[in-house]
Structure formats: structure tokens, C-alpha cells
Amino acid sequence: MEKIGLFLGCNIPLKAPDIEQSIRKVFPALGVEIVDLVGASCCPAWGTAPSFDIDTWLALSIRNIVLAEEQGVDLMTGCNSCFGVLSEAKHLVDHHPEKRKVVEQKLALIEKQYKGTAQVYHVMHVLYKEIGLDRIAEKVKYTLKQLRVAVQTGCHLLWPSEVMQVKEQNPFYPTMLKELCEALGADAPHYSKLESCCGMGAMRSTDQEKSLSLAKEKLLCMKEEIDPDMIVTTCSSCYLQFDGAQKIFRDRGEIDFSIPVFYYTQLLALCMGFDPSEVAALSQTPREEIISRIQSKARMVKED
Amino acid sequence: MNVINVTSKNRQEAIEKIIALGGEGIVRCIQCGACASVCPLARTGFTLNCKKLIRLIQTGHWEEMIEDPSTWACVACNRCTEVCPRDVKPSEIIFAYRRFQAMELAISTSATMSQMNLYMKGHAVFSEAAQLRQKVGLPPLPPTTLSDEKALKEVQTLLENSPMAELGLF
Numbered sequence: 001m002e003k004i005g006l007f008l009g010c011n012i013p014l015k016a017p018d019i020e021q022s023i024r025k026v027f028p029a030l031g032v033e034i035v036d037l038v039g040a041s042c043c044p045a046w047g048t049a050p051s052f053d054i055d056t057w058l059a060l061s062i063r064n065i066v067l068a069e070e071q072g073v074d075l076m077t078g079c080n081s082c083f084g085v086l087s088e089a090k091h092l093v094d095h096h097p098e099k100r101k102v103v104e105q106k107l108a109l110i111e112k113q114y115k116g117t118a119q120v121y122h123v124m125h126v127l128y129k130e131i132g133l134d135r136i137a138e139k140v141k142y143t144l145k146q147l148r149v150a151v152q153t154g155c156h157l158l159w160p161s162e163v164m165q166v167k168e169q170n171p172f173y174p175t176m177l178k179e180l181c182e183a184l185g186a187d188a189p190h191y192s193k194l195e196s197c198c199g200m201g202a203m204r205s206t207d208q209e210k211s212l213s214l215a216k217e218k219l220l221c222m223k224e225e226i227d228p229d230m231i232v233t234t235c236s237s238c239y240l241q242f243d244g245a246q247k248i249f250r251d252r253g254e255i256d257f258s259i260p261v262f263y264y265t266q267l268l269a270l271c272m273g274f275d276p277s278e279v280a281a282l283s284q285t286p287r288e289e290i291i292s293r294i295q296s297k298a299r300m301v302k303e304d
Numbered sequence: 305m306n307v308i309n310v311t312s313k314n315r316q317e318a319i320e321k322i323i324a325l326g327g328e329g330i331v332r333c334i335q336c337g338a339c340a341s342v343c344p345l346a347r348t349g350f351t352l353n354c355k356k357l358i359r360l361i362q363t364g365h366w367e368e369m370i371e372d373p374s375t376w377a378c379v380a381c382n383r384c385t386e387v388c389p390r391d392v393k394p395s396e397i398i399f400a401y402r403r404f405q406a407m408e409l410a411i412s413t414s415a416t417m418s419q420m421n422l423y424m425k426g427h428a429v430f431s432e433a434a435q436l437r438q439k440v441g442l443p444p445l446p447p448t449t450l451s452d453e454k455a456l457k458e459v460q461t462l463l464e465n466s467p468m469a470e471l472g473l474f
């Protein structure tokens with residue numbers, strides 16, 4: 001795979017553009033060129049068209065996938081929700097000829113055609129499967145040796161496994177992100193709530209306190225069981241939840257600790273020596289200290 | 305106390321409706337509870353979760369839950385669908401019921417806002433991000449519908465030719 005289409009979604013480009021920047025930096029440096037899917041829209045989010053009308057959802061999702069097809073590339077997204085919505089839409093359309101027909105008719109309204117040639121991947125899948133742990137490890141300039149991370153894969157990367165191109169052996173005991181962190185030199189020990197939900201997304205907008213209760217349970221579990229130096233996630237929603245919720249808990253006096261949170265490619269970019277003011281610059285839970293510890297002489301394993 | 309009498313006709317109707325909205329697996333559910341055992345809605349004590357909603361519909365209850373926001377808290381995680389031994393796809397039942405609620409406009413203000421954003425911007429989650437983006441060295445607008453009028457028009461055309469257009473949300 002020499003090129004891949006980057007599907008941005010909403011949260012990453014508009015709320016956490018430093019994640020977008022980290023993706024744009026690491027992939028070319030690892031030998032995969034990024035192609036923009038110009039004119040892409042929202043996936044559309046679960047709370048929009050998928051909650052109103054299946055055919056409208058499928059048409060909007062497939063339009064986004066067609067943008068990749070037109071450029072002869074597969075599609076990759078860093079947002080788990082987008083990944084779930086697009087993968088499920090593609091799966092539905094590819095396995096139900098009658099749905100495909102409806103979608104083709106809708107796309108004809110905007111002069112688009114669906115061929116079904118582009119696959120839908122998550123950033124984590126491309127890193128793990130296409131680029132591989134060895135190539136990632138080779139590019140590490142600053143090692144994470146003796147730093148401990150709590151990994152948070154995020155729901156839509158795990159279930160339903162039926163619709164995914166790349167699957168965990170056991171989605172209730174995921175290991176890909178753990179291995180990706182270990183490739184940077186970090187320890188990524190197991191903790192008992194490894195696969196539980198952070199509460200973000202629809203639950204957060206429906207009942208904030210219930211949503212926060214899930215985040216807190218999980219945070220306390222990480223803290224108590226493995227006391228991590230940072231939380232590392234492959235889901236932009238989990239990122240926003242853990243980063244933002246910790247500030248809420250601290251302001252309320254409910255926790256007295258602070259664990260920096262990174263999206264995986266941000267951490268990878270830091271390990272590869274990219275500028276933190278571009279790839280890890282926006283957060284509510286402070287990260288400066290751990291970033292300067294990561295990008296320090298003592299951790300340098302490779303000169304430029 | 306309000307007593308609701310359900311008849312076999314009610315049951316038949318409720319099942320037909322949920323199937324029409326995308327929940328065909330409902331007929332296979334045996335109420336084993338596997339889905340609820342992994343469901344974040346059940347864990348946090350929402351009134352409804354996948355298993356409960358299915359039971360209510362199977363027993364002919366339909367309109368009564370229309371104002372219940374539980375379905376809107378479903379995080380679409382699909383844990384339920386992964387573990388269900390009967391291939392019910394419980395998450396699809398939740399979404400099918402949501403579609404009934406949505407088309408009756410039994411939705412929250414924030415959900416209303418998202419539909420408007422999707423139509424006006426092509427992004428359901430929208431906020432001005434030019435400054436944030438420039439701060440990290442990116443162009444002020446992402447290469448999406450936000451910087452491509454023709455593309456936005458395409459999204460609008462798809463939405464205008466959808467049953468969603470009849471709801472007056474955009």
C-alpha cells in the first residue's frame with residue numbers, strides 16, 4: 001500500500017486537529033502517502049441519518065467511500081465512530097443487493113457511482129497490518145522504555161467484528177494497540193476494565209452524569225491497577241472523553257491525579273521526533289511534562 | 305396506575321413495525337440476557353437496554369416508550385450484536401426503534417441541532433476551528449464539505465431527497 005485516502009470526519013479536524021496533523025506526519029514518514037478525500041462529509045454520525053432513515057445513511061456513507069474509489073485508493077479514518085458507520089454501511093450494501101440498488105439510485109442524483117473497490121480501514125489497522133510493528137519500531141527516535149501506558153482501543157474498532165477487514169483475535173481482549181505501544185518501547189499491562197466503554201458519544205449527549213460515571217470507573221481502575229504514565233487510545237471520542245472528563249473530575253474534587261491522554265499517532269509522532277506544538281498541542285489535561293520527558297536526550301535511541 | 309392491555313394484534317403490529325425499520329432479528333430473541341450483560345446502557349441503569357426494549361416490543365408495546373431517551377444513549381458499540389447467540393443484532397433493534405422516535409420527532413434539542421449542522425455544513429459535529437487548526441500548522445478549513453461548495457450541494461441533495469426532509473429539521 002503506497003497511498004491511502006484519509007477520511008477526517010468531524011471531531012478530529014474540528015476539535016482535535018493536532019490528531020489530524022499527527023496522522024499527516026507519521027504515515028508519509030512510514031512510507032504511506034496520504035491522499036485527501038476532497039469534499040468528504042460527516043460519516044454520517046450515528047445520531048443523524050442512521051437514526052432516521054437507513055437508505056439516507058447508506059447513500060451518505062457510500063458517497064464518502066466513492067470519493068476514495070474515484071482516486072483508486074482505500075479509505076482510512078482515525079475516528080472510531082466514522083469507522084463503525086462506514087464499515088457497517090459498506091457491509092450492508094455489499095451484502096444486500098436490494099440496498100445496493102437503492103443506494104445506486106440515490107447516488108445517481110449526484111452523478112456518483114459505487115463500484116465497491118475501496119476498503120474501509122482504521123488508522124490502527126493500517127499501522128498494525130500494512131506498516132507493521134517492525135517498521136514502526138525502526139522509526140523510533142525516542143523510546144518509551146520504562147513508561148507505562150493504559151491502552152484504550154475504543155468500541156467501534158472491536159465490534160461487530162463481522163464488518164471489519166482486520167480483526168482482533170478476541171475483541172473482548174484486544175491486543176493490537178497494546179502491541180503498537182510496545183513497539184515504541186512502552187509497557188502496556190492488562191487492567192480489568194480494558195474493554196469497557198468510556199461513555200462518550202450518544203451517552204454523553206443524552207445523560208452526562210451516567211456517561212461520566214463510566215469514564216470515572218475506568219479511570220479509577222487504570223489508576224488503581226496499573227498507575228499509568230499516560231492513557232493511549234486509537235479512538236478520537238475516547239480521547240476527548242478521558243482528556244475532558246479528568247478536568248471535570250478534578251474541578252469537582254473527585255480525583256486528585258492527572259493522567260495525560262494521547263491518541264496513538266500523537267504518541268508515535270512524538271517518538272519519531274515530530275514537533276509537539278503541531279502533533280500534540282491541544283488538551284485539557286496537561287501533557288507538557290510527559291512530552292518533555294519523552295523527547296529528552298536520555299530517551300534518544302537514534303540521531304536524525 | 306395506567307393499565308395497558310395488549311392483544312396478539314398489538315404484538316403482531318409492533319413486530320412488523322420494527323422489522324420495517326430495520327430490526328428483522330427481533331423474532332429470534334429468546335431473552336437469554338447475554339446482550340444486556342455487556343451493554344453500557346444496562347450497566348449505567350438506563351430505563352431501557354437492548355434486551356428490555358426487545359421484550360417490550362415482542363409483547364406488543366410500541367408507543368409507550370416513545371419519549372424514553374434510553375435508545376438515544378446507545379453508543380452503537382455493538383457488544384450486544386457480537387455476543388448474541390441468536391443473531392438478533394440487538395443494536396439494530398435499538399436503532400430501528402430510534403428511527404420510529406426520530407420520525408415522530410421524539411428527539412432532544414441537541415439531536416435537532418446535529419441534523420441542521422449536517423445539512424448546512426456537511427458535518428453533524430461542527431464548531432469554528434480555523435484558529436485551532438492554524439495553531440497546529442494546518443489550513444484553516446479541512447478539505448471537506450466545509451471548503452467545497454459542490455460537495456456540500458451533493459450532501460444537501462441526498463438529504464433533500466430523503467424522508468428526513470419532511471421533518472422540517474433543516
Ligand code: SF4
Nearest residue numbers: 333335336337339388
Ligand atoms: S443476546 Fe440475543 S437472544 Fe439473548 S436477549 Fe439479547 S437479543 Fe435476545
Ligand code: SF4
Nearest residue numbers: 343378379381382384
Ligand atoms: S450497541 Fe447499544 S444496546 Fe448494544 S451493547 Fe452497545 S450500548 Fe448496548
